[in-house]
Amino acid sequence: MGKQFSYGVYGVGRIGKVHASIVLEQGHKIIAIGDDEQTAVSAAQKELNAASVKTFNNPEDMVRDIANEIDAVIIASHTKDHARHARPFVKAQIPIYLEKPLTDDLEEAFDFVAAIGRDERQIQIGLQRRYDPALLYAKELLDSGLIGDIREIRCILRDQFPPPKTYSSRGLIIDMGIHVADEAIFFLDEFPNEVWASVHHTKGYNSPIDEGGDTAFVTFVTPSNIVGRLDLSRTHSSGYNNETYIIGTEGTLHVGRFAGYPGPIHVELWKNDGTRHPRSRSFEMTYLKGDYPEFLPRFDIAYRNAHRLFRDAVETGDSFVVTQNHVLDAQVFVEAAHRSAQNEGLHYKIERFDDLQQYKMACISNGLVDSE
Numbered sequence: 001m002g003k004q005f006s007y008g009v010y011g012v013g014r015i016g017k018v019h020a021s022i023v024l025e026q027g028h029k030i031i032a033i034g035d036d037e038q039t040a041v042s043a044a045q046k047e048l049n050a051a052s053v054k055t056f057n058n059p060e061d062m063v064r065d066i067a068n069e070i071d072a073v074i075i076a077s078h079t080k081d082h083a084r085h086a087r088p089f090v091k092a093q094i095p096i097y098l099e100k101p102l103t104d105d106l107e108e109a110f111d112f113v114a115a116i117g118r119d120e121r122q123i124q125i126g127l128q129r130r131y132d133p134a135l136l137y138a139k140e141l142l143d144s145g146l147i148g149d150i151r152e153i154r155c156i157l158r159d160q161f162p163p164p165k166t167y168s169s170r171g172l173i174i175d176m177g178i179h180v181a182d183e184a185i186f187f188l189d190e191f192p193n194e195v196w197a198s199v200h201h202t203k204g205y206n207s208p209i210d211e212g213g214d215t216a217f218v219t220f221v222t223p224s225n226i227v228g229r230l231d232l233s234r235t236h237s238s239g240y241n242n243e244t245y246i247i248g249t250e251g252t253l254h255v256g257r258f259a260g261y262p263g264p265i266h267v268e269l270w271k272n273d274g275t276r277h278p279r280s281r282s283f284e285m286t287y288l289k290g291d292y293p294e295f296l297p298r299f300d301i302a303y304r305n306a307h308r309l310f311r312d313a314v315e316t317g318d319s320f321v322v323t324q325n326h327v328l329d330a331q332v333f334v335e336a337a338h339r340s341a342q343n344e345g346l347h348y349k350i351e352r353f354d355d356l357q358q359y360k361m362a363c364i365s366n367g368l369v370d371s372e
Contacts (some may be wrong), residue, residue, distance in 0.1 A: 010079025147248030
């Protein structure tokens with residue numbers, strides 16, 4: 001391990017406490033906790049055994065008081081507050097580990113990236129799949145060409161339980177879909193150019209946070225004519241399910257065949273004669289006891305890797321693994337899908353540009369940002 005980091009944490013609901021617990025277990029210090037809600041601060045102090053740390057109820061005060069004492073800040077507040085809470089730390093040039101996404105409004109996300117710039121040494125985004133050993137190994141197999149040219153990708157994400165009622169969400173596609181949208185972009189090294197979607201209420205299920213529906217199907221195509229599908233649901237009745245199929249001209253790659261809890265996580269490479277390739281592997285989950293979010297066993301190792309790589313990049317001055325630029329692409333993708341589902345499956349065109357203003361103007365032209 002490198003030096004011991006001193007952290008501030010702003011936003012200490014469910015996922016904020018997960019991040020805080022991880023960095024403490026990794027041997028680092030939390031010297032300040034903040035949240036807009038004092039009840040959340042008090043609960044986090046108790047759960048993290050952090051009664052003596054400084055506490056705050058707005059990020060400006062935290063920056064003003066401890067900017068010279070912390071090496072980094074973790075921001076895991078409600079999605080709608082991410083940009084507002086992060087901006088004071090951006091201005092103070094404090095490295096930020098920010099939970100996904102940038103914000104819940106695409107226009108604000110573009111404005112936030114404009115304020116940060118494209119520099120990839122300011123903010124690391126907590127899209128944990130990008131740090132997961134099983135998915136990284138699958139990407140290695142994919143890049144080796146063992147399945148030939150990709151024809152189709154299907155990313156599946158099914159929860160058994162919704163987040164707490166206090167969770168802030170614009171709906172299933174925006175909230176859950178960003179993970180698998182980013183995963184698809186990561187695997188394909190290609191940005192979709194057309195997206196359409198539908199959202200549904202499933203028999204016998206009522207989500208307290210997803211008014212639009214608890215199950216969604218997002219279809220997309222890429223410029224090279226790869227067909228993709230994102231399957232999203234709150235209704236899985238036997239645990240957390242995260243799978244990815246990638247079908248090529250010479251075989252199929254399947255990651256995460258549902259195996260219950262505890263794992264393992266299978267990365268299976270199937271040749272086109274139906275036999276299993278010897279480079280297939282399995283990865284164990286983390287074995288947890290007690291009360292925990294249902295996704296945590298599957299991605300606990302990924303979260304730990306993410307924080308380790310974040311600190312490594314802070315110390316070396318290197319770019320972060322996942323940044324505002326990556327998550328902006330995923331936000332454009334899911335915004336198109338969300339709007340399609342609201343408009344009876346209307347097909348939306350999307351385009352990606354390195355120039356931020358040109359990118360934003362394309363989103364306005366394609367109906368994804370409502371105003372200039």
